[in-house]
Amino acid sequence: MTAAAPRVRGEAPGLFAPLDLQLAPGRITCLLGASGVGKSTLLRLLAGLPTGVSFRGRVDTWPAALMGQDPGLFPWLTVGRNVALGARLRGERADPARTRHLIEAVGLAGLEDRLPGQLSGGQRQRVALARTLAEDRPLVLLDEPFSALDARLRLMIGDMAARLLDGRTVLVVTHDPAEAARLGDRIAVMTPAGLADHPAPPGRVPRRHDAADVLAAQAALTGRLLA
């Protein structure tokens, strides 16, 4: 961990103007913006992955756990083994109790031995989330982690993830203003002109979905995305 905080400074000509995304250490930053504006690109830059766009600038980052927009489950591994994938890939011993705990936390208890092909889209997304949470990394990058979930699961699992990620530096890309208002310690909106901060409601995350200032922030954010 050399850099003080994960940070992307620079531009991608033709895609986004010069911007400066600096994550708040130990906090959750939610990133919103229109489809195709470059959110996943920023996240991939922070993960140290190739992006396919020409980025000019500088990236400071930390060892990261990634849940990509395509979560990339290994279809030949069971749910349990997918969640414990990091240990397997690094030749370490996985902690079975922790794996089981995470599978329960995302509501998939009893499905440990299924293959991803035998799950619904939302169930697969939850496996990917559990797998990302299993990685013990200071920086956690989540690209639309709850997009395939129903409203109830979205609340429950969002809250659960926010609690489990407490203390880590997190970037969540989302299209859902309600999610950003509940989970974001910081909220950033991305446009081709660059990044703009949007005031987050007060209080510790995860916030209640029906608190007045959360609803107000959600409405303001929606208005801003429509503008």
Next chain:
Amino acid sequence: MRALLAIAAALVLWDAAVRITGLPPYLLPGPVAVAQSLWVNRGEIWPAALLTAYETLLGLAIGAGLGIAVAAAMAAWPRLGRALSPVLVVSQTIPVFALAPILTLWLGFGLAPKVAIVVLIVFVPVAQALHDGLMAPPTAQLDVARTMGAGRWSELRHLRFPAALPRLASGLRLGAIYAPVGAVIGEWVGGARGLGALMIQANGRMKTDLMFAALIVVVALSLTIYGIIDRLLARALARRGF
């Protein structure tokens, strides 16, 4: 069921063709004559078929093993891969069947040249298919493996290889189709035994019905071997979630 109908239709057409053209049996024997020959010569055909099947399966096993080993080595050492890739492409243009006489010259008239032809025929599609698969892992999984800190070997073993299994299976299926023909050609060129040799001998003695009987056994043998391998591969892939 539909296959049985097609076979029945082919037999009827064949019989009709023989009757209408009135060709003598030493030029075109009818299905009944061939069936009789199949039964009368079973003492000759059966051991020949067993030998051909043995050469085929042995060659298939060795060829597949070599193909897998070479493709894995090429993926593990990129320099080797870059050097061998064009060789693999060129070797696909060599008609292996044309090598049969040379192989017989080098390896004699025993089992070795037949198995060698099968090995050569099977090796190339298996190596090519597996190598293609190893070099093109699914990108989302590759991203995951890299951020998780997988080393080159771990990536090869836990991602590239399992992800390439469907391609490997295609290569093996292709090899299984061509393998029996390889064994038969080997026997044709330089053998006293096996279905290929039996066909040549029958041809030389104008026993066309026996030639056809042996041909039918070759087809049945090929279909059986392919069917079994195809079934095994499909089941193995299904168990791995493909």
